[in-house]
Amino acid sequence: MSLADRDLAVIWHPYTQMKTAARPIPIVRGEGACLYSEDGKKYIDAVSSWWVNIHGHANKYIGQKVAEQLLTLEHVIFAGFTHPTAVKLAERLLAVLPSNQRKSFYSDNGSTAIEVAIKMCLQYWNNQGKPRTKMLAFKNAYHGDTFGAMAVSGRSAFTAAFDSLLFEVEFIDLPDASNIEDLKSQISDLKSELACFIFEPLIQGTAGMIMYGAEYLDELLEHCITEGVLTIADEVFTGFGRTGKLFACDYLTQQPDIMCFSKGLTGGTMALGLTTCTQQIYDAFLSDDKLKTLFHGHSYTANPVACSAALASLDITLQHATMQNIRRIEARHSAFADKIKAHPKVRTIRQTGTIVAFEWEIGDNTSYFSSLRDRLYQYFIDAGIILRPLGNILYILPPYCITDDELNYIYAKIEQALEEI
Numbered sequence: 001m002s003l004a005d006r007d008l009a010v011i012w013h014p015y016t017q018m019k020t021a022a023r024p025i026p027i028v029r030g031e032g033a034c035l036y037s038e039d040g041k042k043y044i045d046a047v048s049s050w051w052v053n054i055h056g057h058a059n060k061y062i063g064q065k066v067a068e069q070l071l072t073l074e075h076v077i078f079a080g081f082t083h084p085t086a087v088k089l090a091e092r093l094l095a096v097l098p099s100n101q102r103k104s105f106y107s108d109n110g111s112t113a114i115e116v117a118i119k120m121c122l123q124y125w126n127n128q129g130k131p132r133t134k135m136l137a138f139k140n141a142y143h144g145d146t147f148g149a150m151a152v153s154g155r156s157a158f159t160a161a162f163d164s165l166l167f168e169v170e171f172i173d174l175p176d177a178s179n180i181e182d183l184k185s186q187i188s189d190l191k192s193e194l195a196c197f198i199f200e201p202l203i204q205g206t207a208g209m210i211m212y213g214a215e216y217l218d219e220l221l222e223h224c225i226t227e228g229v230l231t232i233a234d235e236v237f238t239g240f241g242r243t244g245k246l247f248a249c250d251y252l253t254q255q256p257d258i259m260c261f262s263k264g265l266t267g268g269t270m271a272l273g274l275t276t277c278t279q280q281i282y283d284a285f286l287s288d289d290k291l292k293t294l295f296h297g298h299s300y301t302a303n304p305v306a307c308s309a310a311l312a313s314l315d316i317t318l319q320h321a322t323m324q325n326i327r328r329i330e331a332r333h334s335a336f337a338d339k340i341k342a343h344p345k346v347r348t349i350r351q352t353g354t355i356v357a358f359e360w361e362i363g364d365n366t367s368y369f370s371s372l373r374d375r376l377y378q379y380f381i382d383a384g385i386i387l388r389p390l391g392n393i394l395y396i397l398p399p400y401c402i403t404d405d406e407l408n409y410i411y412a413k414i415e416q417a418l419e420e421i
């Protein structure tokens with residue numbers, strides 16, 4: 001039996017419609033921006049394997065550090081114990097994060113980093129005897145698949161089966177010149193009930209790579225600070241260079257109270273989640289009263305091997321050569337965007353850092369489930385490129401080590417698809 005058949009017999013894949021599930025492609029090896037299947041076919045990973053991979057597959061430097069850690073200390077309970085790798089990682093990250101971030105709380109994926117942030121905010125108010133339970137989020141937001149993360153995400157086909165069970169969230173439009181004053185007064189009206197405002201800075205990835213400006217987000221954050229509303233920046237997707245700066249929040253003048261990280265944190269090597277916060281948040285939990293404790297700890301919290309991958313990835317991220325690669329991808333994407341922007345099938349093309357996205361003109365049927373999405377996906381798979389359109393939105397989001405030749409090949413295939421599909 002082939003690997004794909006054995007897989008279908010025993011595995012339930014995420015985001016896969018069961019009856020019409022396509023046969024999964026067995027991948028046996030990775031190198032740089034490429035993945036290789038069991039039958040020897042090469043695929044350029046133009047989506048960085050669900051946006052996690054920043055330094056290429058099977059990165060030798062990260063692999064070496066992980067192997068050393070694995071043979072030194074693979075895991076230790078992180079309640080009542082600590083280990084050098086977790087401490088060093090927290091020290092190094094806090095040194096490059098916005099200056100108000102003072103404490104690190106580890107978990108093990110993006111959704112759990114969000115859960116921790118939400119619980120920190122709810123309990124922050126509770127611990128002070130001033131409970132607040134309402135949250136503010138952007139329409140179409142996506143913050144993960146666990147219940148709290150789903151609740152602060154926009155209601156959609158992803159949440160439909162659970163909508164009645166999700167807690168109360170006030171959804172607002174993305175800020176711009178026309179609505180900023182209205183949004184601010186909405187926040188002022190709700191302020192005494194609001195536990196927090198959670199947002200994806202600059203880009204709503206899952207919503208379709210929707211991009212919005214730092215200027216009005218800054219104004220919104222400033223208003224939240226004035227009104228005493230805690231803010232959570234979800235940098236799970238945007239962190240570690242994706243937007244052209246180390247963090248998307250580096251484009252802002254205001255600093256969030258809490259930040260969430262995962263995906264690129266370990267360079268895409270393994271699962272790790274991180275929630276950082278200000279001293280003020282931390283101090284609200286500092287007490288002799290046991291009930292003020294943040295009772296949240298996953299078995300694999302601060303796993304030493306994952307922390308060692310994150311440290312190694314950070315070494316590479318902070319190298320000058322990596323920032324040069326990010327600049328190179330930005331420039332190449334922008335030239336490509338200029339080249340195709342007038343094509344009749346290209347509706348709007350947008351770019352932030354290493355992400356370029358455009359809407360494929362298909363009239364009004366822009367659903368995530370549009371049939372065009374599946375045709376495009378298969379077209380690029382056949383061409384040896386992994387691109388996963390979000391409905392009719394096609395985006396390129398490569399590892400930073402992707403070569404110019406690989407980028408050129410992706411651009412050429414997209415241009416060809418614009419003519420052929």
Ligand code: PMP
Nearest residue numbers: 109110111143144205236237262
């Ligand atoms: N927040 C954002 C902005 C994300 O894009 C994602 C994942 N796509 C998550 C949270 C959830 O992360 P994870 O898949 O690791 O749970």
